[in-house]
Amino acid sequence: MSQTALAEQARAVVYDAYRQGLPQATAAQLLAGKATPAWIAHEYAALRRRGISQMAGQQELFAPEPADAQQ
Known part of the structure; x- marks a missing residue:
């Protein structure tokens, strides 16, 4: 697997962890061990700068279903 693919997979894991409100250590x-703590901190900071909510994933998980979806 290429370095680019590995970096994209690591970035996806960090993005999911951030959106679920998980700490950087998690x-x-x-x-x-596929990424350094400094790289993870950099990615978390980049997500904050982009204005992505750290709790967005939890809000999606626990959001009430629209009335149309309950039928």
Whole structure:
């Protein structure tokens, strides 16, 4: 697998961890040594700068279903 593909997979893990409100240390554990803590911190900061909510994933998980979807 190419370095680019590995970086994109790591970035996806960090993005998911961030959106679920998980701490950076948990993201590092999920990546199992495939990324440095400094890189993870940089990615978290980039997501904050982009204005992405750290709790967005939890809000999606626990959001009530629209009335149309309940039928």
